[in-house]
Structure formats: C-alpha cells, structure tokens
Amino acid sequence: MTTILLRDRSQKKAKKAPLPWGGWSIRTAALSYLAIMLLIPLAVIFHDGLREGVGVLWTQVSRPAAWHALKLTLWTSLIMTLINTIMGLLTAFVLVRYRFPGKAILNGLVDLPLAIPTLVTGVMLVVLFGPQQALGAWLKDELGLSIIFAPPGIILALLFITFPFVVRAVQPVLINLDRDQERAAATLGASGWTIFWRIILPPLLLPLASGAILSFARAIGEFGAIVIVAGNIPLYSQTAAVYVLGEVESENRLGASAISLVMVSVAFGLMLVVDYLQKRASKTK
Amino acid sequence: MRKWFERILIGVVVAYVLALIVAPIVALIFGAFGEGLGLVFQSLSRPDVLESFVRTLWIGLLVVAIHLVFGTAVSWVIVRQRFPGRSLLNALIDMPFAVSPVVVGYMLLLLFGRNGLLAPLLEALNFRVAFAMPGMILATLFVTLPFMVRELVPVLENFNIQQEKAAATLGANGWQIFWRVTLPALRWGFIYGITLTFARALGEFGAILVIGGGIQGRTETATLYIYRALDEREYTGAYSAALVLGLVSFLLVMGTDFLRRKKKIEGETIT
Numbered sequence: 001m002t003t004i005l006l007r008d009r010s011q012k013k014a015k016k017a018p019l020p021w022g023g024w025s026i027r028t029a030a031l032s033y034l035a036i037m038l039l040i041p042l043a044v045i046f047h048d049g050l051r052e053g054v055g056v057l058w059t060q061v062s063r064p065a066a067w068h069a070l071k072l073t074l075w076t077s078l079i080m081t082l083i084n085t086i087m088g089l090l091t092a093f094v095l096v097r098y099r100f101p102g103k104a105i106l107n108g109l110v111d112l113p114l115a116i117p118t119l120v121t122g123v124m125l126v127v128l129f130g131p132q133q134a135l136g137a138w139l140k141d142e143l144g145l146s147i148i149f150a151p152p153g154i155i156l157a158l159l160f161i162t163f164p165f166v167v168r169a170v171q172p173v174l175i176n177l178d179r180d181q182e183r184a185a186a187t188l189g190a191s192g193w194t195i196f197w198r199i200i201l202p203p204l205l206l207p208l209a210s211g212a213i214l215s216f217a218r219a220i221g222e223f224g225a226i227v228i229v230a231g232n233i234p235l236y237s238q239t240a241a242v243y244v245l246g247e248v249e250s251e252n253r254l255g256a257s258a259i260s261l262v263m264v265s266v267a268f269g270l271m272l273v274v275d276y277l278q279k280r281a282s283k284t285k
Numbered sequence: 286m287r288k289w290f291e292r293i294l295i296g297v298v299v300a301y302v303l304a305l306i307v308a309p310i311v312a313l314i315f316g317a318f319g320e321g322l323g324l325v326f327q328s329l330s331r332p333d334v335l336e337s338f339v340r341t342l343w344i345g346l347l348v349v350a351i352h353l354v355f356g357t358a359v360s361w362v363i364v365r366q367r368f369p370g371r372s373l374l375n376a377l378i379d380m381p382f383a384v385s386p387v388v389v390g391y392m393l394l395l396l397f398g399r400n401g402l403l404a405p406l407l408e409a410l411n412f413r414v415a416f417a418m419p420g421m422i423l424a425t426l427f428v429t430l431p432f433m434v435r436e437l438v439p440v441l442e443n444f445n446i447q448q449e450k451a452a453a454t455l456g457a458n459g460w461q462i463f464w465r466v467t468l469p470a471l472r473w474g475f476i477y478g479i480t481l482t483f484a485r486a487l488g489e490f491g492a493i494l495v496i497g498g499g500i501q502g503r504t505e506t507a508t509l510y511i512y513r514a515l516d517e518r519e520y521t522g523a524y525s526a527a528l529v530l531g532l533v534s535f536l537l538v539m540g541t542d543f544l545r546r547k548k549k550i551e552g553e554t555i556t
C-alpha cells in the first residue's frame with residue numbers, strides 16, 4: 001500500500017507498445033474519465049468561489065468563525081506534522097537499524113491507520129478519552145486536560161491517521177544508506193551525534209520533507225475523525241472541513257464555496273510540492 | 286552506553302505506537318463488548334443497520350468495478366504514452382488524497398444539487414444524483430481514484446515489454462496478448478488496487494454525508510449509521526458497527542499484505 005505514497009520513478013523512459021491496441025481510444029477514454037471525475041468538479045469550486053469576485057471571497061474567509069476554523073486547522077496540522085516528523089523518523093530508524101522481539105508486529109502496526117476508516121478512528125478516540133470514560137475523566141479531573149471536543153483531540157486524531165506517511169517515506173531510503181560512511185566517520189573520531197547530523201540525516205531530508213508535507217496536506221482536509229472527536233463548537237473546536245459542512249447545511253453557498261476554494265488551493269499547492277520533491281529524490285538516487 | 290541508548294529509543298517508539306495506535310483499538314473492542322455479546326448482535330441485526338451495511342457493500346463493489354476498467358486505462362496511458370500535460374496529470378491523480386471529503390461532496394452538490402449547474406439537464410431526464418445512490422457512487426469514485434492507478438503504474442513500469450513482443454512474434458493477437466501475457470503479470474497490482482479501493486470505499490464518510498444527506502432508509506451507509514447512532518446516544522450500536530467496519534477493512538488490507546509477503550518469501554517474482 002505504500003507504493004501510493006512512494007512511487008518508483010526510477011524507470012522513467014517511455015516504453016512504446018508495439019501492438020495495435022487502439023492506443024488513441026484508450027487514451028481518449030482515460031483522459032475523459034479523469035476530466036469528468038477530477039477536473040470538472042475541481043473547476044466548479046474555483047468557478048463558484050470566485051463568481052462574486054475576490055472581495056466577497058475575502059469577506060467570507062474573514063468572518064470570525066471561518067477565520068478561526070482556518071487558523072485552528074492550520075495550527076493543529078502544524079503541531080501534528082512536527083510530532084509526526086520526529087516520531088516517524090525515530091520509528092523508521094528503530095525499525096531499520098535495531099533488532100528486537102516484536103519488530104515485525106511493530107512494522108505491521110505502522111500500516112494499520114491506512115486500513116481503518118477515519119470515522120472509526122474518531123469513534124476509537126472518543127471511547128478512550130471521552131469525558132464519561134475512565135481515562136478521559138481522570139485526565140480532566142487530575143490534569144484539567146480535555147481531549148475530546150477540544151484541540152488536543154484533533155491533534156491526536158491527525159497523528160493516528162498520518163502516522164504511516166513519514167515512516168514509510170523514510171524507511172526505504174534509510175535501508176539503502178551506505179553504512180561505510182558512518183564507519184569511516186566513527187574511525188576518524190566523530191561522535192554519535194555528529195554522525196547522525198552530518199552523515200545519516202542529510203540524505204533523509206528529501207523523503208522526510210515529502211512525508212511531512214503529505215501528512216500536512218492530508219490533515220488539512222480531514223473530516224471523519226475530527227467531526228467525532230472535536231464536535232462542532234464554533235470559535236473553539238470547529239475545523240475548516242466541519243465549518244464547510246455547517247455552511248452547506250445552512251445553505252450559505254458563498255461561505256461554503258469560499259472556504260472550499262481556500263482548502264482546495266492549499267491542497268493543490270502542497271501536492272505539487274510533494275510531486276516536485278519526489279521527482280528530485282528519484283533524480284538524486 | 287550504546288546498548289542503553291538503543292533500548293531507550295526502542296522503548297520510546299514502542300510506547301508511542303502502543304499509546305497512539307493500539308490503545309484506541311483496544312478501547313473500541315472493550316467499548317463494543319462492554320454491555321455484553323448479546324447486545325452487540327442485537328444492535329447489528331436491526332434491519333436499518335443491515336440495510337446500511339448492504340448499501341455500503343453495493344457502493345464498494347460498483348466503485349471497484351468502474352475503477353477496474355478506467356483505472357487500468359489511466360495507468361496504461363500514464364506509463365505507455367507521452368503527451369503534453371502528462372506530468373501535471375500525474376500530480377493531479379493524487380489530488381483526492383488531499384482534498385477534504387466534505388469539499389468533494391460539496392463539489393458534486395454544486396454540479397448536481399437542486400440549484401446545481403446540471404440541475405436543468407437532470408430534471409429533463411428525471412434523474413436524481415444528489416441525495417441518491419448515483420451521487421454517493423460519484424463521491425466514492427472521486428475519493429478512491431488514486432488507489433488503482435498508484436498500484437498499477439509501478440507494476441506496469443516494471444513489466445517487461447519484451448514478453449509482449451515475443452508473444453506478438455509468435456502470432457498472438459492483441460487480445461490474446463492482453464489476457465495471456467499482460468494481465469497475469471499485473472496480477473498483484475490488480476489485487477492490491479482492488480483491496481485498497483474497496484477498503485477506502487467502505488470507510489468513506491464526509492463526501493457521502495454531504496451528497497447523500499444520510500437519509501435513513503434511503504441513503505444511509507454504514508459510516509452514516511455510526512454517525513447517527515452516536516448522535517442518538519445508541520453507543521453500543523455505534524461502537525459495534527464501527528468495530529465491524531474497522532475489522533473488515535483491517536482484514537482486507539492486512540490479509541492482502543500478508544499474502545503478498547508470503548509470495549515474496551516463496552520466491553515468486555513480484556511484478
């Protein structure tokens with residue numbers, strides 16, 4: 001399943017099919033399918049968001065509830081990305097370099113979030129941390145910490161969902177790393193930290209960045225887990241996706257289109273960056 | 286000293302995965318069975334719950350069938366053909382990963398809804414898309430679009446075209462070559478693409494909520510039932526359905542993963 005995230009771009013040369021398969025008809029079918037399924041829906045968002053002009057778009061985006069929802073989405077996603085990058089790197093490192101009992105199970109657990117519907121993830125977190133549950137009540141009474149219906153729940157849900165992205169981006173590069181350089185550095189008297197910063201980390205930066213940005217892009221749009229975990233409290237725990245749902249339900253087309261347009265633009269920009277990073281990574285290989 | 290450092294790192298990672306991934310799963314299992322096994326079966330065998338699961342199943346099967354045809358065509362075009370805009374297209378395929386499901390549903394509403402761009406046409410044809418199955422299928426198609434393509438493109442790239450040429454030299458026609466040579470070589474790409482597409486389709490929620498409306502008895506799928514049950518404080522029903530849905534997706538994805546690894550160990554070349 002990780003091939004989705006880590007495409008192999010090593011074989012780039014076009015292979016001409018020698019067979020008269022009706023290449024043109026297949027190409028037309030494929031491209032019209034993509035146009036209908038992808039391009040037209042995306043274009044409609046841009047058309048509708050900009051229909052009343054940039055001024056109206058800005059008024060909708062700068063409404064307090066909308067602005068707060070966008071900011072909340074952004075900062076929870078940023079914190080998640082930071083934690084996920086560090087823990088993802090650490091997990092990949094431990095999985096590649098060390099041997100310990102249960103390693104195969106741990107490796108399998110990394111993919112688990114990809115297999116579980118995000119709505120189910122939300123339900124799981126509510127069962128664990130909900131205010132009526134033992135752990136949730138204890139955290140609230142002893143530490144004054146609310147997780148469910150609050151921003152920490154959003155971050156937890158996002159961490160669960162995006163956990164595989166960084167690990168699976170870094171792991172293959174780390175496996176193929178030449179250990180001789182590290183041995184040479186150690187022989188020359190470099191400390192463990194120096195070896196990590198100067199030799200191990202640099203080649204991992206590109207995959208680390210694409211894994212991190214992919215997590216961030218995925219987090220911006222997340223809905224299923226968040227609507228369960230964070231509820232729908234405007235100006236407190238309402239994220240951009242949940243805000244759009246509210247605007248759609250109250251038939252405020254301008255608001256829904258404006259925030260959707262912002263979200264789609266961010267997603268599109270980030271995916272182009274990921275695409276560029278992956279192309280560069282395959283070139284330096 | 287090094288040994289201690291190693292143990293600390295392993296401990297940190299294991300603790301993180303246990304707390305983040307394993308604890309919530311265990312909590313859900315206990316949450317569902319907390320009121321006893323009987324109540325779980327009772328809540329799952331209610332007609333509206335069964336109906337919502339059947340609806341989810343149909344959407345999943347239809348989406349897989351459609352992507353099987355068009356996903357193969359798209360992958361083939363990406364790997365074998367060169368045309369202007371191909372690399373942008375390659376980046377576009379991944380867009381559904383990043384676009385919010387709510388926005389996906391809303392896009393379709395703008396096209397097919399009551400005041401949508403295509404509303405006059407749909408009215409003339411007397412065909413409902415929004416708040417009906419066609420809209421929910423379209424939404425799921427959008428969300429699952431990358432899976433088949435991303436599984437097929439690498440296997441197609443690694444597929445040795447000489448085999449096709451050899452078959453052609455030996456007098457096989459285009460269809461024979463496709464069925465006898467190309468398709469078997471791409472088998473694992475297909476199997477994995479199908480499983481991932483199906484698993485993702487089963488779990489789709491946001492897009493289906495917006496375009497389908499979650500009308501009980503008409504457009505309610507398994508995920509929408511879970512959402513309603515939580516809202517109505519029927520916790521055992523919600524937890525049990527969530528457990529079943531999670532378990533099915535888990536078995537599908539992990540089962541295929543296990544099969545693929547086993548094949549690899551047995552030494553069959555994975556193409």
